[in-house]
Amino acid sequence: MTPVQPTVQPTVQPTAMMSGRYQRAFTIAVVFLVAGWHLAGAGGQLLHNRPAYGSFAFQGAMWLVMALAIAAGSVLVLRGTPGWCPAWTVAVVALAASTAAAAASPAGQMLAVNWSWGSAGWTGVLVLLRRRFSELAWFLAAEALAILGVQVRDGLNRTDLAGFLAVLAWSTGAQAAVAAGVKALDAAAGQAATAARNEHAARERAATTEIIRAARHARWLALQESAVPLVAELAAGTADPGDAQVRSRSAVQAARLRRLLAESDEVPGSLVHELHASADVAERRGVAVEIETAGLLPQVPAPARRVITDAAIAILSAARSRARITLAVVTSGIAVSFVADTGAVVRLPAAGAGVAIEQQQDRGMLWAEARWNSR
Amino acid sequence: MEQPVTVAIIEDHPVVTEGVASWIRSDPDQRVRLVHTARDLTGLRAVPRPAADVIILDLELSGELVTAQIPGLVAAGYRVVAFSGHSDPVIVIETLDNGAHAYVSKEEGRDHLVEAVLAAAADRPYVTRSQARAMLTDQRSARPALSQQEQQALLLWFQGMSKASVGRRMSISENTVRQYINRARAKYAATGRTAPSKDALLARAIEDGVIRAGEIMPYKSFAAPAADRPCLDAPGQ
Numbered sequence: 245m246t247p248v249q250p251t252v253q254p255t256v257q258p259t260a261m262m263s264g265r266y267q268r269a270f271t272i273a274v275v276f277l278v279a280g281w282h283l284a285g286a287g288g289q290l291l292h293n294r295p296a297y298g299s300f301a302f303q304g305a306m307w308l309v310m311a312l313a314i315a316a317g318s319v320l321v322l323r324g325t326p327g328w329c330p331a332w333t334v335a336v337v338a339l340a341a342s343t344a345a346a347a348a349s350p351a352g353q354m355l356a357v358n359w360s361w362g363s364a365g366w367t368g369v370l371v372l373l374r375r376r377f378s379e380l381a382w383f384l385a386a387e388a389l390a391i392l393g394v395q396v397r398d399g400l401n402r403t404d405l406a407g408f409l410a411v412l413a414w415s416t417g418a419q420a421a422v423a424a425g426v427k428a429l430d431a432a433a434g435q436a437a438t439a440a441r442n443e444h445a446a447r448e449r450a451a452t453t454e455i456i457r458a459a460r461h462a463r464w465l466a467l468q469e470s471a472v473p474l475v476a477e478l479a480a481g482t483a484d485p486g487d488a489q490v491r492s493r494s495a496v497q498a499a500r501l502r503r504l505l506a507e508s509d510e511v512p513g514s515l516v517h518e519l520h521a522s523a524d525v526a527e528r529r530g531v532a533v534e535i536e537t538a539g540l541l542p543q544v545p546a547p548a549r550r551v552i553t554d555a556a557i558a559i560l561s562a563a564r565s566r567a568r569i570t571l572a573v574v575t576s577g578i579a580v581s582f583v584a585d586t587g588a589v590v591r592l593p594a595a596g597a598g599v600a601i602e603q604q605q606d607r608g609m610l611w612a613e614a615r616w617n618s619r
Numbered sequence: 620m621e622q623p624v625t626v627a628i629i630e631d632h633p634v635v636t637e638g639v640a641s642w643i644r645s646d647p648d649q650r651v652r653l654v655h656t657a658r659d660l661t662g663l664r665a666v667p668r669p670a671a672d673v674i675i676l677d678l679e680l681s682g683e684l685v686t687a688q689i690p691g692l693v694a695a696g697y698r699v700v701a702f703s704g705h706s707d708p709v710i711v712i713e714t715l716d717n718g719a720h721a722y723v724s725k726e727e728g729r730d731h732l733v734e735a736v737l738a739a740a741a742d743r744p745y746v747t748r749s750q751a752r753a754m755l756t757d758q759r760s761a762r763p764a765l766s767q768q769e770q771q772a773l774l775l776w777f778q779g780m781s782k783a784s785v786g787r788r789m790s791i792s793e794n795t796v797r798q799y800i801n802r803a804r805a806k807y808a809a810t811g812r813t814a815p816s817k818d819a820l821l822a823r824a825i826e827d828g829v830i831r832a833g834e835i836m837p838y839k840s841f842a843a844p845a846a847d848r849p850c851l852d853a854p855g856q
Contacts, residue, residue: 534726538708538777539756568779572755583779606784613778 266433267374268322270426274373275318277422278366282307282314289359296357298350303359306345310363313338317371331371335383338367343390351398355407361391365419373423374430380423384416463504471497492561499525499557515544515580518553519569526560531567531584533560539573544616547597552580552614554593555601559612562586577617586610624740627655627671629663630702631680635725639675639702639732646733660688668695672740675732678703678714686713693718693816698739702732711753715807718814724749742816742823744804751777754803763806772799798829805830 290307297303317334320326326334342364349357368383395404474490474497477483483490502521516537523533544552559582560567567584587608595601595614603612626643630636636656643651655662655669659680663669674697678686684705692699699719703710706724714722720739723731727747738745746754751773754765765773768789775785776796786793805824808817824830 534779536752536777538752570778572752572774572777574774579774579778581778604784604788606781606787609781609784611775611778611780611784611788 271321278370281366282363286359286363293357306341309341325374334371335368338364346394362415369419369423495561503553515549522553522556531563534568537571548599548616551597551599555614562590576619579615581613583611623652625654625671626673628675630677631658673698673736675702689717693814700735700739706749708753708756716811718816721745722750723747742819744801746800746804748777763810765803769799769803801829
């Protein structure tokens with residue numbers, strides 16, 4: 245009889261990893277967007293308006309500071325969600341560079357030649373993207389106020405204010421929209437991952453149920469072969485409970501039932517646990533059973549445990565008043581020995597599953613040893 | 620008839636003391652005489668000390684492990700047989716290392732305690748099954764090197780066979796079985812800390828031909844400091 249072993253597929257990768265992979269893709273897209281904007285958009289504007297600046301060198305220097313802030317911010321976000329302090333350090337550097345560049349622009353032409361507002365805003369989006377949305381809102385507001393402050397210093401007329409509002413709407417609006425979009429995509433990826441995780445858990449549950457079902461079926465088959473015929477004979481009256489042999493068969497079957505129950509228990513040291521269960525019936529008969537271990541016992545596979553406990557049941561059922569079971573660690577395995585006053589040689593079950601059994605009878609005392617070799 | 624061996628029982632549970640006393644009384648040859656009982660060790664520190672050849676010592680007195688007191692008792696000239704509910708091999712080995720002659724677990728008491736006391740009084744080894752288990756599972760770097768036969772005899776003895784059965788199983792005489800087990804015990808007396816009781820046991824083992832001086836070779840480990848080497852030439856001279 246081969247118990248059914250359902251195959252459990254090593255399903256999907258850990259779902260957190262999957263959701264993380266999507267998030268990383270979005271982050272890379274934002275890094276490209278911000279870097280592209282600063283290089284092509286802001287850089288192009290800077291070169292185009294070159295003659296208009298009082299000091300092109302200063303504007304170029306601020307552009308480089310901004311580029312460094314973007315590079316640092318990219319490294320931060322590619323390593324994961326940046327902490328409060330590094331994220332805001334980058335954001336504040338970008339804000340300062342942008343404000344300094346705006347303040348150094350020729351009065352009255354600031355909005356026309358300004359390259360830095362957009363870059364600073366995008367840098368903020370880059371580093372604050374995965375932090376609370378309010379942080380990004382505060383940053384974009386601070387950025388707009390700083391530019392407005394410069395504009396007010398230079399004198400604010402109606403045309404300037406209209407221009408300011410137009411740039412604000414276009415630039416800040418686009419930045420907020422990208423940030424909101426990425427947040428939405430993150431949420432969607434999280435949901436997909438949760439769904440995959442649930443599916444994985446359901447599949448594992450099904451596989452576990454199948455394993456339990458197969459184990460139950462195997463136990464049922466085992467009982468069909470052993471305990472059921474005896475119970476049927478007792479019920480039909482063909483077996484006489486007064487007969488010593490029937491009583492002995494009953495003791496063996498009762499011990500086997502105990503062991504079947506013990507086998508399904510999830511305990512460390514299963515073999516010792518199953519031997520205790522096997523000894524239970526003998527102890528009820530008044531046999532004093534000692535179980536002792538020597539050394540740190542290795543885990544013995546189930547088929548080998550079956551052979552060893554079968555031997556234990558056979559010997560304990562024959563024991564008259566006392567039995568000693570010892571488990572000792574030996575080279576590459578375990579030696580389980582039984583010493584009991586059985587009075588005669590006991591028919592022991594066949595060896596197998598890596599277990600060799602020996603016995604010796606000495607003046608009514610039986611010694612038997614089941615040695616399981618791990619190799 | 621020889622003088623009976625005098626014994627003191629140090630045990631904090633009167634019912635156990637009573638039980639041990641009854642085992643001593645029921646010895647058909649009355650080979651042991653109980654001379655002193657106490658619930659702790661203070662009486663043994665009095666001057667003059669109570670005269671007793673052997674002390675049956677419960678290892679846990681009023682909830683405290685007293686294995687560390689054994690060297691003091693041994694230095695005062697007593698032979699100690701530990702009698703304890705603790706069967707942890709580490710405690711058993713520590714007890715032997717501190718100079719106790721034998722270790723008898725409370726489950727083994729009826730069959731072994733009187734014999735262990737007699738063996739201790741004669742400085743002869745006595746190995747109970749719980750002691751065999753501790754020796755088999757000893758993992759210390761300073762453990763003595765046991766031969767394969769010694770290990771096999773200890774294993775079968777631990778498993779619960781009589782020494783005669785062990786002999787039949789190993790195709791050797793019962794006396795040779797004793798020799799293997801006692802030799803393993805003597806090797807333990809040659810390792811670890813020094814104690815007059817261990818020297819006496821070793822000297823007697825050499826006299827009895829259980830072990831030859833040249834056979835006392837401790838397990839050599841690079842981890843063991845050189846100071847741990849036992850003094851091999853002291854006993855028997």
